[in-house]
Amino acid sequence: MGKLVGEFNAYRSKMNEKILASDNKVMKRIYGIDTLTYQEGALSTKVKEMLGLATSMVLRCDDCVKYHLEKCYEQGVTTKEIFEVFSVANLVGGTIVIPHTRRAVEYWEELHDGKN
Amino acid sequence: MGKLVGEFNAYRSKMNEKILASDNKVMKRIYGIDTLTYQEGALSTKVKEMLGLATSMVLRCDDCVKYHLEKCYEQGVTTKEIFEVFSVANLVGGTIVIPHTRRAVEYWEELHDGKN
Amino acid sequence: MGKLVGEFNAYRSKMNEKILASDNKVMKRIYGIDTLTYQEGALSTKVKEMLGLATSMVLRCDDCVKYHLEKCYEQGVTTKEIFEVFSVANLVGGTIVIPHTRRAVEYWEELHDGKN
Amino acid sequence: MGKLVGEFNAYRSKMNEKILASDNKVMKRIYGIDTLTYQEGALSTKVKEMLGLATSMVLRCDDCVKYHLEKCYEQGVTTKEIFEVFSVANLVGGTIVIPHTRRAVEYWEELHDGKN
Amino acid sequence: MGKLVGEFNAYRSKMNEKILASDNKVMKRIYGIDTLTYQEGALSTKVKEMLGLATSMVLRCDDCVKYHLEKCYEQGVTTKEIFEVFSVANLVGGTIVIPHTRRAVEYWEELHDGKN
Amino acid sequence: MGKLVGEFNAYRSKMNEKILASDNKVMKRIYGIDTLTYQEGALSTKVKEMLGLATSMVLRCDDCVKYHLEKCYEQGVTTKEIFEVFSVANLVGGTIVIPHTRRAVEYWEELHDGKN
Numbered sequence: 001m002g003k004l005v006g007e008f009n010a011y012r013s014k015m016n017e018k019i020l021a022s023d024n025k026v027m028k029r030i031y032g033i034d035t036l037t038y039q040e041g042a043l044s045t046k047v048k049e050m051l052g053l054a055t056s057m058v059l060r061c062d063d064c065v066k067y068h069l070e071k072c073y074e075q076g077v078t079t080k081e082i083f084e085v086f087s088v089a090n091l092v093g094g095t096i097v098i099p100h101t102r103r104a105v106e107y108w109e110e111l112h113d114g115k116n
Numbered sequence: 117m118g119k120l121v122g123e124f125n126a127y128r129s130k131m132n133e134k135i136l137a138s139d140n141k142v143m144k145r146i147y148g149i150d151t152l153t154y155q156e157g158a159l160s161t162k163v164k165e166m167l168g169l170a171t172s173m174v175l176r177c178d179d180c181v182k183y184h185l186e187k188c189y190e191q192g193v194t195t196k197e198i199f200e201v202f203s204v205a206n207l208v209g210g211t212i213v214i215p216h217t218r219r220a221v222e223y224w225e226e227l228h229d230g231k232n
Numbered sequence: 233m234g235k236l237v238g239e240f241n242a243y244r245s246k247m248n249e250k251i252l253a254s255d256n257k258v259m260k261r262i263y264g265i266d267t268l269t270y271q272e273g274a275l276s277t278k279v280k281e282m283l284g285l286a287t288s289m290v291l292r293c294d295d296c297v298k299y300h301l302e303k304c305y306e307q308g309v310t311t312k313e314i315f316e317v318f319s320v321a322n323l324v325g326g327t328i329v330i331p332h333t334r335r336a337v338e339y340w341e342e343l344h345d346g347k348n
Numbered sequence: 349m350g351k352l353v354g355e356f357n358a359y360r361s362k363m364n365e366k367i368l369a370s371d372n373k374v375m376k377r378i379y380g381i382d383t384l385t386y387q388e389g390a391l392s393t394k395v396k397e398m399l400g401l402a403t404s405m406v407l408r409c410d411d412c413v414k415y416h417l418e419k420c421y422e423q424g425v426t427t428k429e430i431f432e433v434f435s436v437a438n439l440v441g442g443t444i445v446i447p448h449t450r451r452a453v454e455y456w457e458e459l460h461d462g463k464n
Numbered sequence: 465m466g467k468l469v470g471e472f473n474a475y476r477s478k479m480n481e482k483i484l485a486s487d488n489k490v491m492k493r494i495y496g497i498d499t500l501t502y503q504e505g506a507l508s509t510k511v512k513e514m515l516g517l518a519t520s521m522v523l524r525c526d527d528c529v530k531y532h533l534e535k536c537y538e539q540g541v542t543t544k545e546i547f548e549v550f551s552v553a554n555l556v557g558g559t560i561v562i563p564h565t566r567r568a569v570e571y572w573e574e575l576h577d578g579k580n
Numbered sequence: 581m582g583k584l585v586g587e588f589n590a591y592r593s594k595m596n597e598k599i600l601a602s603d604n605k606v607m608k609r610i611y612g613i614d615t616l617t618y619q620e621g622a623l624s625t626k627v628k629e630m631l632g633l634a635t636s637m638v639l640r641c642d643d644c645v646k647y648h649l650e651k652c653y654e655q656g657v658t659t660k661e662i663f664e665v666f667s668v669a670n671l672v673g674g675t676i677v678i679p680h681t682r683r684a685v686e687y688w689e690e691l692h693d694g695k696n
Contacts, residue, residue, distance in 0.1 A: 094442030
């Protein structure tokens with residue numbers, strides 16, 4: 001995996017630990033629900049992760065996009081499928097989503113680095 | 117189908133006609149892409165409509181939610197699946213999505229009216 | 233209380249029941265956290281409800297605004313205080329918050345109806 | 349002018365008076381700046397009102413859209429020009445702007461009612 | 465104080481000076497109202513700064529979050545209280561607020577650096 | 581031109597090429613409409629680029645702001661006019677637009693570098 005991926009995950013883990021160590025019950029429960037939401041159910045985890053990705057894109061949260069790209073990658077989502085998720089997000093959310101799509105494409109490529 | 121559904125579709129059709137009659141090329145093309153985006157591809161129309169629904173919910177566009185609920189209904193999305201889409205949208209988008217979920221549930225029920 | 237208040241609460245209760253009856257665990261837990269978040273803690277419920285109100289205003293969710301106005305009213309927030317919450321929301325969120333402030337003022341007045 | 353226009357302006361005036369009567373200095377000053385912003389300057393009032401309209405559309409504030417449509421109408425903006433403003437807003441803001449465009453077209457027509 | 469704090473304040477001051485030097489009356493007045501809004505009133509500056517922080521978080525403006533964290537720090541807001549503000553913002557605004565919370569926690573820690 | 585401008589354009593071009601190479605028809609068409617939208621019409625390209633800038637500011641998309649600043653610069657928009665666009669965006673969108681205005685001012689200055 002590329003450098004972007006490593007840096008993102010290191011910072012994310014470090015700060016999540018601090019948030020959970022704060023002993024704020026609400027924050028802890030939000031983290032708990034987050035795990036629950038994407039579990040297999042009537043919809044597969046794969047579909048749910050694509051929903052997480054598309055919603056993160058239209059809300060233009062780069063870190064959330066990175067997180068769900070990684071999960072989609074683990075779920076075996078193909079590049080063709082990922083671009084179809086991007087296309088819905090760019091259509092619904094407008095051209096302000098394009099800069100986030102550029103960064104998403106870069107991250108998606110890094111997730112595949114060293115895998116060929 | 118219920119009254120909400122009929123009213124929404126009548127207004128939507130009437131105003132869409134006026135927009136397309138305006139002879140503005142950009143608006144016409146946006147409508148054209150909209151049709152293209154949700155066609156079968158690497159992802160099924162069913163999955164894409166759920167992506168359209170989830171993104172509309174987090175962006176809190178009630179009319180867009182209604183439109184995609186109708187498309188999901190046509191695609192055979194079950195109530196259990198719809199609620200899983202709602203759950204991702206409410207988690208990612210926060211409790212401000214709840215009022216839109218209430219209206220979505222009402223519309224979803226109306227789509228089923230007269231079908232039992 | 234005025235008519236707006238009664239109608240809002242009736243619809244809200246009816247639809248919340250349907251959402252909770254859906255047996256979607258994520259939605260149930262989100263409702264559960266919602267209750268937990270505004271309880272007395274390091275910050276008072278009164279302050280937290282004002283935070284809930286201000287965030288709902290800048291995100292421009294009229295139903296959320298109504299809900300938190302009612303809670304603020306129950307917590308004894310004065311009209312002078314409420315307008316200071318409105319002022320922060322209008323400054324931070326811009327003039328697009330003004331139409332929501334108009335509706336908030338109307339609802340706030342209705343909450344006081346029959347109380348003089 | 350049509351019914352929508354009259355109702356919008358009546359409610360808007362009534363509630364603005366209440367907000368200004370509240371004696372909250374911040375709210376008063378925000379109203380004051382609002383007037384200042386759209387005055388003739390390096391850019392004409394006509395251009396500024398179109399900027400006000402486009403920003404209101406992408407932020408999806410129907411009442412703000414109505415207000416700026418009325419100002420654009422007073423400034424002599426043509427229907428062809430208005431649709432070009434709509435097209436930028438729909439491109440930048442995405443298809444979630446479409447429902448607001450439908451309502452904008454309806455309001456724009458009402459502004460012209462009785463003027464033929 | 466830490467490095468993040470110094471860098472943020474240096475850039476902020478430098479660019480604010482340029483904006484104010486531009487001689488644009490509207491921008492100047494917006495800066496003026498900003499100062500007025502957070503002064504002691506019916507609500508304390510402390511409460512208002514927490515409102516400023518919470519609204520900045522749900523609107524996901526990292527620089528605004530930094531600014532209000534600094535003001536909250538000056539007002540003696542405790543870490544326990546800050547996390548309760550975070551919890552309201554994460555509940556209302558959803559999990560897209562989490563990445564901003566991570567950066568907020570980092571900045572909050574830096575504000576305390578060298579103070580032990 | 582300054583360093584910020586060069587870096588932005590290099591990254592933008594590189595990633596746009598990758599997106600267009602993906603062979604996703606929807607993404608391609610969105611790029612196509614983007615070009616069409618800002619062409620001379622009932623409104624001049626200059627006015628449309630200011631609309632693009634203002635909408636990008638209130639939606640707080642720094643990269644979109646950079647892009648439209650460059651186009652405005654090419655269209656001969658003056659600094660006085662640009663600040664009037666900024667003022668509408670800050671009024672409508674609120675003080676959360678200020679940090680983006682700071683970065684916009686920096687970029688605008690860089691666009692003029694080496695031109696004196």
